Amino acid sequence: MKTNPGRFFEDYRIGEVIIHAVPRTVSGGERAMYHALYPARGALYSSDEFARASGLPAAPMDDLVAFHVVFGKTVPDISLNAVANLGYAEGRWLAPVWPGDTLRSESTVIGLKENSNGKSGNVYVRTKGINQHGQVVLEYVRWVMVRKNRMDAPAPEAVVPDLQKVVPAADLVIPKGLDFTAYDFSLAGEPHRWGDYAVGEKIDHVDGVTVEEAEHMVATRLWQNTAKVHFDATFREDGKRLIYGGHVISMARALSFNGLANAQMIVALNAGAHANPCHSGDTIKAWSEVLDRAETTAPGVGAIRLRLVAVKQGAEPFALKGADGKYLPEVLLDLDYWALMPM
């Protein structure tokens, strides 16, 4: 059998390092595709001149381009036989990715816990994205529920990693040279600065995008994510293709420009849940809540911790969870991240 059957729960070992295929060189082509797939308008990622005025040598690749490229490579080894993508933690962007950079990914298995039914288990991996200089540009922890193949395989000793609920502000890595003291709010699109956002404030981002099959497949392939459920309408009984959760992340993040235009760079992913599946024809909208604020050592640069919630048509304003504590059916995504903003 030459094709990849994917790994099953019993195939993972604590401490194992998995080298993921396939390395990828990114260019202005990937940037243009990203800006065509999502209404991304962050000035720092849109304009070399704006980036230079902010102390960077040029506009880096969008923060989520880095995430998707690194994540996509892990799919054949981590989530091909996954039942569910359970969570993210301790995600940090450690260095900008530039056009021309080549990224590869590797993951270390840091946790394993078989479910009581004996048919599946949770796998925790810490994934690193590494550029051509050997520099880690991004790291995050993800855990997924993976099916067992041999039901009689013995349960491994349960190891559940102790993960930070939130990346501490002191651990955020600010891109070298970043300086927002000469920030041009007119060119950036909104006047609101770090100090204008209060903890607990909620923002309805107003705009919506109805998503299409062609778009999410183009996006998902761009990141070389090969999971069958996103591409093959004959794979599921209902004939529906499931939209890659990262497509919803990028769509919601781009929609949040309207109200958070100056939340320029994502530097940490504290947590994330794909609350409900998204399908072609759904209209994605988004709202945010300010969870925290922190100063940084970079000139004029503040950090803001945000909850980003993606919802679909029919959602009430600021919809999140029901009385039972479960996500409402119209909620697609609940993401907790740190971004950098001019003070």
Place this chain on the structure above:
Amino acid sequence: MKTNPGRFFEDYRIGEVIIHAVPRTVSGGERAMYHALYPARGALYSSDEFARASGLPAAPMDDLVAFHVVFGKTVPDISLNAVANLGYAEGRWLAPVWPGDTLRSESTVIGLKENSNGKSGNVYVRTKGINQHGQVVLEYVRWVMVRKNRMDAPAPEAVVPDLQKVVPAADLVIPKGLDFTAYDFSLAGEPHRWGDYAVGEKIDHVDGVTVEEAEHMVATRLWQNTAKVHFDATFREDGKRLIYGGHVISMARALSFNGLANAQMIVALNAGAHANPCHSGDTIKAWSEVLDRAETTAPGVGAIRLRLVAVKQGAEPFALKGADGKYLPEVLLDLDYWALMPM
């Protein structure tokens, strides 16, 4: 309220200069996207070698890429609350845009006239696209009908700018170095030169393209045009997304290659009307009429003034207006422009 409500009629002042967000660096990525979205085949924009043989340092970005990038930035400030896009005038391409250039846009309010119903008014703006050297690469006048928000806001003094019906041939700006004396008609795709076109001649461009939701949204986002009507199927009662008028312009212009392959560069936009809305599933076709011809000072380069009409399925040959002087329902676009052609 942190999101952008857009401007209403009473928010504009004569002489006011509006700096539009977000600056944009363009690359070979945007070019590839443009050529994948439209059947664009103009040799000057397709081949660095052809451009060099025509006296340019390399292939510039397509003329309409420059237009869309500049136009898209104006939407959040000019047309978010527009009822109708009424017209264009005095458009001129002043310098080529090259891969790597960063464009920003600014608009000056040059006209205001409240409608007699007191509920809306016409806003006239002159928009400039400016590159990273501070050079104006494109300018045009656009006027839109915009809703009032406060019905009791007093009507401003009516100012209606005196606009040229047609950009005079003497005012056309020819890209520096352009020389068509060694023009290769075989590589360009057609043998017809400037002298082969007679004023009054009409050309049916024959080919048609049935348009899809995914395509027009990808295109519209690429230009960072954020108007809700293009993206959100829940926004209108009929559940239909309206296709950005610029998508129709680019589609018709690209289709006009078949019969006008040598009308290489658009250098002026004299007038334009989006006659009827276009929706996904419509099949766009195009025809052109030669309106005028003029010589230029550049070697081997003639100017040709063309009417470009986009129609949809069901249109009669050369359909334009009915006996009542109104556009026929199958007519989508009526555009009047100057292009450069080998003599």
Place this chain on the structure above:
Amino acid sequence: MKTNPGRFFEDYRIGEVIIHAVPRTVSGGERAMYHALYPARGALYSSDEFARASGLPAAPMDDLVAFHVVFGKTVPDISLNAVANLGYAEGRWLAPVWPGDTLRSESTVIGLKENSNGKSGNVYVRTKGINQHGQVVLEYVRWVMVRKNRMDAPAPEAVVPDLQKVVPAADLVIPKGLDFTAYDFSLAGEPHRWGDYAVGEKIDHVDGVTVEEAEHMVATRLWQNTAKVHFDATFREDGKRLIYGGHVISMARALSFNGLANAQMIVALNAGAHANPCHSGDTIKAWSEVLDRAETTAPGVGAIRLRLVAVKQGAEPFALKGADGKYLPEVLLDLDYWALMPM
């Protein structure tokens, strides 16, 4: 009549050389589009670093990007009035195409044979793709059945070229410098090397992609292929757009990564048949058969001859032909090619 009516059977002459419009400069933009349209994951085309470790200066453009760019240019001159695309032979990739290269195409008429019904005939052309240095990067023979326009045009003397059934292994051109002795199988995605494949072995590539109108039109335009049947839903009575056969080739080749990840570069096209039409909504899957193997003079580089078959939903495993010797209705493509693989 200024538009291109295309050529009819009686318009071709043996020995005639046709210069095709429009030359095209390719960049990282075309590469990103290609990787977004197809689940292409070949490491050599995905990563500059992987290509350098394989002795090349950087990642070349995908082999099939070169094919599509060269092929697309021939459509207005060769197949606009074609009834059927009958076959390919003697295809060879002679030099890599790099970002920044400009390609043009020319074809020589090498065969003509009128059909006995007097209404059409077969045209054989040898097409060359040529870069800006005048170097031939790709050549192949294609033959198509073309309609006659004037039924009374005399039949030309029948000339049917003597074509090789298979490009001999000794005639394969290996890119200068290619060296697989330090090949990294982990980064490439699979452990299987040249010696692991046996002649006669069949591989079901498992994955499937349901194709959409927007995707195949974007792809087909990217190659400046203008055939009406791909774009205009009003052109055919059934309202269906026909998917460009090259879209199926690229989709199947990309799907074959799963099982043939190390079949890195296509260097020859021995034969090919578009067995049945493909439409939007079809789910494309693929299987391969190992037809032959050969050593090469390049260090660590073996050649493998593969049959690549694309099928659609409903196909039995390894479906190809029925008892009558005809392709089964679910078979879309039967392609015979040579690829290079690490030994």
